[in-house]
Amino acid sequence: MTGHDSIAVRRHQREWVDNAIRLIEADARRSADTHLLRYPLPSAWCDGMDGVNVQLYLKDETTHITGSLKHRLARSLFLYALCNGWVGENTTIIEASSGSTAVSEAYFAAMLRLPFIAVMPSSTSAAKIRLIESQGGRCHFVAQSGEVYAEAERLAKETGGHYLDQFTNAERATDWRGNNNIAESIFDQMHDERFPIPDWIVVGAGTGGTSATIGRYLRYRRHATQLCVVDPQNSAFFPSYAKGSRDVVGSSSRIEGIGRPRVEPSFLPGVIDRMMVVPDAASVATAHHVSAVLGRKVGPSTGTNVWGAFTLLAEMISAGRSGSVVTLLCDAGERYGDTYFDSEWLASQGLDPSESTSVLHEFERSGRWA
Numbered sequence: 586m587t588g589h590d591s592i593a594v595r596r597h598q599r600e601w602v603d604n605a606i607r608l609i610e611a612d613a614r615r616s617a618d619t620h621l622l623r624y625p626l627p628s629a630w631c632d633g634m635d636g637v638n639v640q641l642y643l644k645d646e647t648t649h650i651t652g653s654l655k656h657r658l659a660r661s662l663f664l665y666a667l668c669n670g671w672v673g674e675n676t677t678i679i680e681a682s683s684g685s686t687a688v689s690e691a692y693f694a695a696m697l698r699l700p701f702i703a704v705m706p707s708s709t710s711a712a713k714i715r716l717i718e719s720q721g722g723r724c725h726f727v728a729q730s731g732e733v734y735a736e737a738e739r740l741a742k743e744t745g746g747h748y749l750d751q752f753t754n755a756e757r758a759t760d761w762r763g764n765n766n767i768a769e770s771i772f773d774q775m776h777d778e779r780f781p782i783p784d785w786i787v788v789g790a791g792t793g794g795t796s797a798t799i800g801r802y803l804r805y806r807r808h809a810t811q812l813c814v815v816d817p818q819n820s821a822f823f824p825s826y827a828k829g830s831r832d833v834v835g836s837s838s839r840i841e842g843i844g845r846p847r848v849e850p851s852f853l854p855g856v857i858d859r860m861m862v863v864p865d866a867a868s869v870a871t872a873h874h875v876s877a878v879l880g881r882k883v884g885p886s887t888g889t890n891v892w893g894a895f896t897l898l899a900e901m902i903s904a905g906r907s908g909s910v911v912t913l914l915c916d917a918g919e920r921y922g923d924t925y926f927d928s929e930w931l932a933s934q935g936l937d938p939s940e941s942t943s944v945l946h947e948f949e950r951s952g953r954w955a
């Protein structure tokens with residue numbers, strides 16, 4: 586759009602944007618909120634183990650139409666771009682994504698009949714590529730995950746399109762004070778529980794957007810809840826947090842969806858009360874364990890989350906402190922059948938979950954963390 590567009594052209598553009606926003610809002614209105622599941626800890630604990638009563642909850646983000654917590658982000662990024670006047674009826678939408686964000690964005694692009702190109706590392710799972718292409722999206726591959734940003738910018742220039750830029754815009758596109766964001770939804774759903782204000786909320790960071798929204802909301806509502814961010818090996822987030830500097834470089838994460846080679850602009854360390862590194866083998870072991878307990882497969886970043894939540898629960902138990910912990914079920918394991926749920930693939934990556942599995946079994950037996 587230029588300053589020379591006539592009033593009639595601008596009116597037409599506004600009508601298109603109005604309708605686009607109506608379509609996104611109508612889709613949200615037809616959709617239900619995601620469940621907050623109670624994780625079945627050993628029943629003795631909830632009845633009081635030496636008087637201690639701890640509870641664990643999983644916010645089940647798999648039930649969004651596009652199957653992951655990225656559905657929320659994709660909706661927010663499209664609304665942000667539309668309301669800023671950055672996207673019109675012929676705009677090609679570009680994104681740099683490790684997969685899940687592009688799956689959700691392809692859904693919204695198809696809804697608005699906009700061409701969509703996802704720039705992704707070539708290691709992205711075949712299942713995610715199929716999901717993007719089945720919604721009419723195009724996949725454009727780069728060799729290393731660190732190359733996605735520059736390539737997405739280049740494609741946006743070349744096509745005259747709009748780069749949604751999840752890693753920059755995640756924290757600012759989300760309504761952190763409410764509007765049924767993930768934090769508000771969790772607190773609403775906890776309202777009638779035994780311990781409605783959780784001691785901890787545990788999340789991973791990919792863009793950092795979810796932790797930014799939750800951390801801001803906790804402060805805004807003056808809740809006593811603390812925010813713990815779990816990070817995989819090789820990620821730049823934990824060393825950056827520990828050093829108090831954004832000038833840190835990591836390398837490619839082996840846990841899809843979380844951990845980044847660079848400190849993303851949407852990662853806000855000031856709202857995080859604690860960070861924890863979870864070994865990749867422990868994330869995988871916990872994803873397998875939770876899948877067996879729930880009778881349905883969960884993705885690897887959910888394993889990272891639950892490992893962190895168990896660590897905190899064990900600390901509460903050993904301190905004789907009752908209360909609740911909330912974490913996220915980010916996406917389902919069906920997307921990872923030929924990776925994290927394939928023993929040959931795990932061996933090829935040098936990921937051996939067996940030692941961590943013993944830690945998990947001992948925790949569920951005794952409440953102690955080895």
Ligand SMILES: *Cc1c(COP(=O)(O)O)cnc(C)c1O
Pocket residue numbers: 653654655685686755789790791792793794795796841842843884886887915916
């Ligand atoms: C993106 C993602 C996360 C992390 O969420 P952010 O809000 O981007 O930090 C965790 N798990 C999965 C599966 C994801 O796709």
